Amino acid sequence: MSVAWQFYISTVLIYLGVDVMACWGLNLQFGVAGLVNFAFIIFQAAGAYTAAVLTLGAAKSASQGGFQQYIGGAHWPFPLPILAAGLVGGLLAAVIGSFAIRRLRSDYEAMVMLVVSLIATSVATNQVGLVNGPNGLALVPKPLSTIVNLTPIGYQWLFVGITAGVCLCVYWLVHVVTSSPLGRTLRAVRENEPAASALGKNVTGLRLLAFVAGGVIAGISGAILVEFISAWSPGSWLYPETFVYFTAVIVGGSGNNLGVMVGALLVPVAFLEATRFIPQFGPPGLIDALQWIVVGVLALVFLWFWPRGVIPERRRRFPPASPAGAGK
């Protein structure tokens, strides 16, 4: 395989890993727990900013040759910024979840989250001292690049390995949550909240738990993304990006981890990558606009024909209660 192809394929694989992780996180919130988190992308953004700031080192003033300002710069070694990103994603989810998760109709809940996403974009853009405002952060050093001595293409494959490793950890986490009694309870809350509550389940606590777990995963996915592309700005996390992830979850099959993985492969990767091979035509920006139209149409088509996705959530059957419990 030529080097160019290797570069391309490894890059696509890394994006795929990031998108799969993010979709798993969103699926935990939306597919499993029924939380309509239209601010999902800000948790990814929070993770990305955290990882970037903790890798960049202390901010330099303009006189020292610094060109970007941010708070809390540090030089942490490789896996720590990613872990910190997960922590920040989770903390942010705990804060936002603790006031935003109410018994609200799901379209109102989506609205609240959408507005939270817009407020976050507005704050990150206007408070320039926080994370360098609209220009965002750039030149984030790549992890391990000073330690390992690899050719650029070798490093690409190393990064694919790192992404795959993190993906496995995240899969383990979502698998544990979804296949355990906890996952069953979360689905019960999603399907019939009053019933779950009547059985003594702490509904708000459970939903918050799923929200925080999704936030942690979103933060980690953002960290991997920023360590790879080494730049991050408010333009990378506008609210329609959340819509792409929702489309991926719906296309794949919400509530099903495998289905969601297929969704991530189909929507953000296959659809948005395939357009790279279309020769450029029209004025600049036309292809981007057409991509958004295609994603919108895709969401409509799937909601109409296959609202449960390519690989629907398995309908769980439980044996009837044992006769001993049923009566004397």
Added chain:
Amino acid sequence: MNTIVPAIGFGIVTASILAVAGVGFTLQFGVTNILNLAYGDIMTASAFVAYLVTNAGVSVWVALLAGAAFGSVFSVVLNRYLYTPFVRRGTRLFGMIIVTIAVSLILQNGLLAYFGANFFSLQMARPSSVHVLGMVFTTTQFAIIGIAIAAMLLVHLLLRYTKLGKAMRATATDPDLARNCGIATDRVIDLAWAISGALCGLAGVILVMNVTSFTDTTGSQFLIPIVAVAVLGGIGQPYGAMLGALVIGLASELAAAIFSPEYKDVVAFVILVIVLLARPQGILSEIATRKEVAA
């Protein structure tokens, strides 16, 4: 003081646009129970229709009517051939949000693809400015305030004194009961979309009359303040929306004058989030109870 009085003037203009848009939004949401997030983009599309009309050398007043007519027809078609079929198929609240956001993205990017990423402005006679009590208005802004007042009066007359208005209020309060009483709710819903769409188109055109230039995102950026107006006033409550428009219009312009222009939209955002979390039935509501907005 020297920034606050003019800010009140701007606030009145913003409130006028918000009132037209917000009343249209709340009428449709109240009657049909669909949170139509494509509303802002229908406004933009109507503005582009007005742009094409003024470019053809026709006066801006005709363009206003053309924009309103387009908004009306588009909304009815959108509801009849897309939203209603989805609802009939059993798409639930959240699914409808995805549907309306998809429509919003398709519409916005369709406009972007067709017209290109440029700045557009309506061809109008240059307005002169008028000073009133320390506030400065252009003649265009006077016209906007006048249009808004006229539209609000018409909506008021429609709702209070016509049979259709009564039927709409009945459908908004309890669709099943209204149907059982012999109201053709389907026709009422069509008319609600038509009226709401006309107000939406009108709001889109007066919005771009008030700014020097507009783009494919102008309407969608205005969406959250509109939703804030509707939610603050109580969904389905046109009078509440009028009051909400005044509150949010003035509050955002005052915040822009006192703090910084960047916080203009944040005011509407924060009001919306607080109202949704604390009192989702709105400030004036008697109809919508807590039960309806809870999951």
